[in-house]
Amino acid sequence: MSGNRQDGSQSTIDTRKSKIPRVGVFVCHCGINIAGTVKIPEVLERVGRMPGVAVVKDYKYCCSDPGQRMVRDSVKADKLERVIVACCSPTLHETTFRNACAEAGLNPYQCEIANIREQCSWVTEDKDEATAKATEIIRTTMAKTVLDQPLEPITVSINKRALVVGAGIAGIQAALDIANAGYEVVLVEKEPSIGGHMAQLSETFPTLDCSQCILTPRTVETGRHPNIKLMTYSEIDNVSGYVGNFKVRIRQKARYVDFKTCTGCGVCLEKCPGRNESWFERGLVRGKAIYRLLPQAVPNRPVIDAKVCLYLTKGKCGICAKVCPTGAIRYDDADKFVEEEVGAIVLATGYELLDAKRLGSYGVGLVPDVIDGLAFERLLSASGPTSGEVKRPSDGKAPKKVVFVQCAGSRDSTSGMPYCSKICCMYTAKQAILYKHRVHDGQATICYIDVRTPGKGFEEFYKRATDDGIQYLRGKVSKIFRQGDKVKVWASDTLAGRKVELEADMVVLATAVIANPDGVALARKLKTQIDTHGFMTEAHPKLRPVETLTAGFFLAGCGQGPKDIPETVAQASAAAAKVLAMFGNTRLTHSPTTAQVDEETCVGCGYCERTCAYEAVKVDPARKKAVVNAALCEGCGACAVACPSGAMTHKNATKKAIFEMADTF
């Protein structure tokens, strides 16, 4: 170590021991993102005086084609042995410049990014400070870069099978696209049959085509597809491995019905005396202990809910076994675990509606005729509990006045969710239109904050709703309560500037769309990123919308954020395309900047194994030495920090490199 670091003219690099490699530094202006705060000429001048710097250049947009050409040409012409690009975060353009270096014949892992944008030019308006900091960032990066060793990327084989989690319309679409391209898909669904929430819907906006009619061809195709292994009533227990080579442990819940023997005749469903809160019917009717979600279920086989079955809880009854003509009932059934090996995973875990009981002033649970949007879908659906006739829950009468409440828990950071649920404006308009189709003399009133119609045909559909005589009232609903057999709604009419009290026979709440809690739990288990509300986070909000930061995991549907059916289907196909693009390769490459063990020093204490979040380090019990599985290692460096003997290091981020950087600063 040497040198006076005050004037920026000295480096800490020990020139006595080894020759300093020739370093090229390329400073990007990023338009005015960097150059607006960092004084580029000063940086160039200071960096130019650092030892080892063979060439310093700047360009307005280094990531552009001419910018990359500048780097390539310079590597060749100036015989560069290391490259530093001072620009934006390495998450954006590290790959870009490493590829450029590789094209010019330099080992890509000897090219480093000095990020002078996110934590430098963007966080201050003080030009002198920004300039000084940018110089220091480049100087410290230099200390590490000169130590960078040439590395070769690791390649791994790909198991060209995919796992799709969730068989709503998103999972179905992704599975079909992958299967139709000729690859095997394991499709896992936690419910007894597939179709998800779309199977609950009546008609769909903005075309009013029947949800069942457009969904069932897909569910049937999925059930019969030779490339799709359908596992219903199953959940993901554990995922291990890495992109291209995942091992998945799936828990198939006890069904108490042998699917091979059962013919789906439905006799058991008629005879079962058990009672069950029907998730599918949103509590509007009670289901049986042995049940299937709908008559068109795929697979069309019932399962027994062990929590309410009289035989399984009390040892009494057993009627289903008695009436079953094929002897398919298996009271001794138990959960089974199945192992599957796949190369890619599509997470299509979907949504739920916010529990409206959280909205204390809306009377949910206290007033029976206040229901949520999905329950109203069941009332409208021809296969629903009322066969499509609109009857209110309390007394079965056709409601003559229905108030629809938009943004019930959406755009509400105090008692609900701060975001817009995106689909409610349109489905409320649809529900009001369908209500008027069913009850011709009925009056539908929609209380809204504002109506958002950004979609093909949406604004026209909204116009159709207003033309149909549906009353739109701008203002938030403050309170809903029961008076006699009526429901009272306190709202405001902000256009007229007055408080209003509406009398209704029934109220439908467009409750907020939330990430499915089971999906949130799964994301936590898989350690894939979720946002503050539990929605899975995409790798880049604009440019990588269906990938995640965990290689090999892809996103489809409402698990990533609220969206309507067309958008869900488009995203599912996009996720499938990403999986197929991966399957188009023969091998996958993996960054070689991983942990490595010096076996001479390692004593096999196992600190590294306990620290590793990716199960990439294991201690070989025979030799008492840590072994790194480079394909699993994400290069986080935690094990290197934990290692008490210093045997564990991180390639190109060795302790020496880190200390050099710290010393230089």
Place this chain on the structure above:
Amino acid sequence: MTKYAYYPGCTLYTKARSLDICARKAAEKVGFELAEMPSWNCCGAIYNATSDDLAAQVGPVRNLAKASQIGDKLVTLCAACHNVLKRVQDRLDQPGNEVESERLKTFVDEKYERPVKVLHYLEVLKNEVGWDKVKAKATKPLAGLKVASYYGCLMVRPREALSFDDPENPQVMDDLMRVLGAEPTRFDFKAECCGGYLVVNRRDVAKAASQKILDNAKAWGAEAIVTTCPLCQYNLDKLRVMTDGALPVFYFTQLLGVAVGLGQDELGLGHNSGDPAGFLKSKGLL
């Protein structure tokens, strides 16, 4: 017997005397003591109506500072005092609010010795004494009394500072009534506005607001209303004078007093309009 520093506030010395008296006597029966803090001053509630935020803060800060010299808990009863003291206490002790907190403390001579937790009497019963113990002390249960618990706007709002119960559908007073043997009715207007101070200059508005509350309680089959706010009690009771067949409006401490066996003369029933004693007798409770 656990002793708590107690802040009664101005109204409990005047209009709402029975709220205060029953609270102190019932506390002794239940097993804790309310020790009135010395030389307390206005809680600051009335300054909420002024545009000067500081005036509304300094009064409570002094009260809290004085209470901090006695202990780390301060019990209140009036919904308005409770609201103001708790909100100011929240501002004083909230992490990240140190600068404002220090500034506020400079306005009073008394030293703020430690964070003071402001507790409503109902919180003491629920969390410090416990429902089981309260139930054991209810020697004369309010059997058969159907009662609507009316919290008003101040008891549990805003939710950030007064988070001990649901701001839209609070439960604590219903729970107490159940513990005392009464039957809390469903009630949609638990936390609606009673009309507040509008009773002074817009009696029509206050009357309409209170009327809705009374009508809803009656519609759900309530025979009486309980409240913890002197202003709510005043407005609802006033309406009772004006309306035929309106329900008697008690302070919750009065019904607590009945249940723990206070004598009729200790319940301050002279405060309530109509014939509250007759009503309680008709229900077999006195």
